[in-house]
Amino acid sequence: MTTMKLIVVLAAAVVAMPLALAHEVVSSPDGHIKVTAGLKGGKPFYSVARDGRAVINPSYLGFELDKGSLKDGFEVIASKRDTKCETWTQVWGEDKDVVNHYNELRLCLRQRRGAKLRLDVVLRVFDDGLGLRYEFPKQAGLGEFQILDELTQVAMPVDAQAWTIPTQGTTYYEALWTKAPLSQKPEVSTPVTIEVSDSLYMVLHDAALVDYASLNYTPRHLPGAAVTLVASLTPWKNGVKVYGHAPMATPWRTCIIARTPGELITSRLMLNLNEPCKIADTSWITCGKYVGIWWGMHMKDYTWSQGPKHGATTANTKRYIDFAAAHGMKGVLVEGWNYGWDGDWARDNKFDYTKPYPDYDFEGLQRYALSRGVSLIAHNETGGFAKTYEDQLEAAFSLYERMGIHAVKTGYVHPLMDEKEDQHSQYGIRHYLKVIEAAARHHIMVVNHEPAMPSGLCRTYPNLISGEGFRGQEWNAWSADGGNPPYHVTVLPFTRGLAGSMDFTPGIFNFANKAMPGTHPQTTLAKQLAEYVLLYTPWQMAADEIENYEGQPAFQFIEDVPTNFERTVVLNAKIGNYLTIARKDRDSDNWCVGSATDETARDLDLKLDFLDQGKSYTARIYTDGPGADYRTNPYPVTFTTQAVKRGDVIKVHLAPSGGAAIMIVPVKPVTNH
């Protein structure tokens, strides 16, 4: 497919435009946000205000191409406006129905001199922010071209505190999010989550990244702003940022604008700025929970490679299938099942995606799994050898499809893709899309580990169900820095989580780290439960070794918690400190609620304003028990049942790095039929 297909064709009104007009204004449907865009001395710019106050100061736009500068000397040759208001339904997600309501302004620019290159700037303004993208129209002077630099700016009126990770070299976006004023930041990856004030939160990112480079920002001190973020695309190794060809649209440069941290989480701007679903029949795309032979490798109980401690054996996998079947889990992930793991697997490029190890009866196990209402999730570690994987994609996915396997977890553990390019460069982005499209053809869902940062592409390809691109649970197994700190979970939903669903793999119940004695997940057990609500993905893993769930009453919550939601409500939030989210199951009238805190114990009042009026519910509440503390004793969980109705308040006490998890279910009458 080409990027051309992604350009939204709108029934647009072309407005004849006086060339003398330096800028135009486009407002959000509710009128609060106004975006000004136009030219300043021939240089394209935009600025953003909310309720009359500058949110983004005038910020320049443009490119350096191999075929010349596209940053100045422009005139506006036309502007077009459009409005869209639609409601679309997610195949899966945090909300069932998504309102896509925006006003669009397209500025058609042309350089006055030279090749008179044309460039469109498209702005979509929503009640919850904006997207801006460039389009390179088909034109004589611009066939194939190279983007040497994208010059997009975000000029911030104040040097606000921001949660960021550094631009990624080889760490797969697996860095800790830290908070500091923007001016003190190095070059940062997107998303960039900015706390401007108690009533203004902004998140910068890109949407619909399909054939382009990942967007980073460099903080600069430029005139007209306290700090200006300047786009910095992840380059190919030759220095080129993007290979383009007109016509072509860039990904959207997005900015969510919110009054509360919670509004960031309920914003669907990222999804709205992606193309509608391209998969005609999505009936094979499902939601669920899974277990896997994986944490056992981190705990050194098993090896990925062959040998006496090989984890991916037929007998062991059968145990996991049986466990999944007994506990209503639909998937079993098995890592280390296929040839390629022996030796230096991350360097040797010898993975075979169809050939199981001799002690692993791949087809027999899948038949057994299907007979028990479960399926294997195929694991495809590539060691970063993307070409090798691409060469086998058809064979592997055909096999999986024939076997009834509808999900694959991919991995790219290598500093570079194919030993040369960054994974989040255009090279990597192209590869990931190839996998997603091949998988879609074969009715396979993809959980992409060591991926590019997601950009809402799951709207277009809902088989891209989840991904990594953050420090997941595994960092609690082997991280020399002691694992993910207590505040980690209270930051992820406001940063990486806004880019796409997260395969965090929560649910560690045994805190004794056999691999690195003395370390353990820096949460309480109740907080592990809360993560199932707070860290969204349609396929949640119960990540611990199944032995560690035996006899664990708190596992009931993992059994009960839904993974596909009709509606999401944020009850309270302070980024980096605490967070409570309530989500309504899409298939029932059940709600689940998750609360988490950083290292500080807290008492929270959870007001149940979201429940249906007049309906009686039972709340099944899991909270940190007496003495629970992530440092000394993570285990105590108090469970209680409480009759609740709309408007009631549930008081929960969160221990240091503690949490609460609640299932709220309607009271059902007993029947004998």
Add this chain to the structure above:
Amino acid sequence: MTTMKLIVVLAAAVVAMPLALAHEVVSSPDGHIKVTAGLKGGKPFYSVARDGRAVINPSYLGFELDKGSLKDGFEVIASKRDTKCETWTQVWGEDKDVVNHYNELRLCLRQRRGAKLRLDVVLRVFDDGLGLRYEFPKQAGLGEFQILDELTQVAMPVDAQAWTIPTQGTTYYEALWTKAPLSQKPEVSTPVTIEVSDSLYMVLHDAALVDYASLNYTPRHLPGAAVTLVASLTPWKNGVKVYGHAPMATPWRTCIIARTPGELITSRLMLNLNEPCKIADTSWITCGKYVGIWWGMHMKDYTWSQGPKHGATTANTKRYIDFAAAHGMKGVLVEGWNYGWDGDWARDNKFDYTKPYPDYDFEGLQRYALSRGVSLIAHNETGGFAKTYEDQLEAAFSLYERMGIHAVKTGYVHPLMDEKEDQHSQYGIRHYLKVIEAAARHHIMVVNHEPAMPSGLCRTYPNLISGEGFRGQEWNAWSADGGNPPYHVTVLPFTRGLAGSMDFTPGIFNFANKAMPGTHPQTTLAKQLAEYVLLYTPWQMAADEIENYEGQPAFQFIEDVPTNFERTVVLNAKIGNYLTIARKDRDSDNWCVGSATDETARDLDLKLDFLDQGKSYTARIYTDGPGADYRTNPYPVTFTTQAVKRGDVIKVHLAPSGGAAIMIVPVKPVTNH
């Protein structure tokens, strides 16, 4: 069968005895207990001392028969002694192996005048108490006879506090155990649990009650004792106590003697005084847990009888079978499945034990249950019409056996058996044995409700797996007195529980009593869990409606708790106040622990001295959560996991009428095979 068969044939040494010797002494194997028995002025008597102190003062023995008095004018014609030391294995129970070690003295008595009737008094003295029984040897003057009164006395040196229930008329032993000095008691049923001092506890009861009347005691003020308990047998309606025929042995009159309340619970004296197992192949006798359509009737969600709310429907039962299968429960009890429930079922005598109601597919459901590894438990309510039941026993049990049903719960809800005799009279005792024997022939286990008080007969007939004969959970559903009080569970194991396993049916999780709003079980939820350990039966019910277990993490304990034990240890106990029991699973190295308190909150230190030395265990601890109180909020349960080893102390806090339940499991190495 005849009672003759019950007489233990011992390799006995007949000792020629000087007639002048007024009494003999027989000691317990450890020498602490000494029982003196002989004649005082021709009247048979016995007395008991422990460590030189009188425990029972000289107490007379004898009978009034229709054929004359058997209370005086005796001479000792011989005495025989024997010793037995054996270890036998229970088919199921609180301990696997039982040591049966006693010294026996048999006094052969003959009246000097008249018909010169002979009577043997047999005493067995164990380290934990004694049994005394009479034998009527075959003799010319005594063929058929009537016992008009049994004159056995227990002369207490002090008027001690005792836990008793009044002699039963029509209340099926379902009275509250109360504590008062013996002298202030009315006629009481056995068991009688006496707290003589902080280091002397005694329990009086009868063992091996197979063709006799139940034993009660009347406190009397007689010379030579502070208070004397005089036997009072439950009569036939014509006043006769027992119809006998020589040779014949009476049941044992038992007295457990203990230094601590806990020693009462671990005494197996009652079992040792019953005959060994008469069932050759016991492989079909199993242990397990069950659910049932029963509490729903008490909650008025269902009716026993036909109609729109009929509980025993095919669809409803299938749900219960599915639930049982999903949660490792082996049985599903369904009440109201058979014809007879419509109208005034407790009076109409129309029960049909083979004919299901039209909306209940009895055979189809059992096939379905078996396919899921579950079985129906047949319910046979008789309304007290024993003869009607006896007439159908062969047909019913043959049908059940053919269907693969190996358990039946019987019921006798009627003030009288066959509208004329007391259930605990010889008439009733004979009926119950008939049912047990018929069931054994057909490989059916019996849970006997509204029974006679058990007497350890389950040793002889281990298909008699459990019974009622106390205020069970159902009293929490409809009792006008507010249900079982908080102290109830801390008394039962020291009273009724010493007579035999108890089908208490614990596990109510929904405390909202729809049938009697405002009332509810007077326990916390954690105490409901503790009851699974404290109130022993090899078939434990999860009594609540299955809807009320959905999503309940504490149900994990019910899933995990074993019901057949290798060993039982009492960690602490104060009768009527608190109690902690630890029991080791017979099929694994798992232990379970249950603690309960009365209305007073308590902190208990549970010392794990019973665990294997050098082994690592994980304790999964369920305790009352913050704010738990049986009066206001029974629901909060705190769950925590703790690594433990022998000698460690687990500290538990019990709420008012609260409890704690613990599973202790060995740490298992992870394997891939």
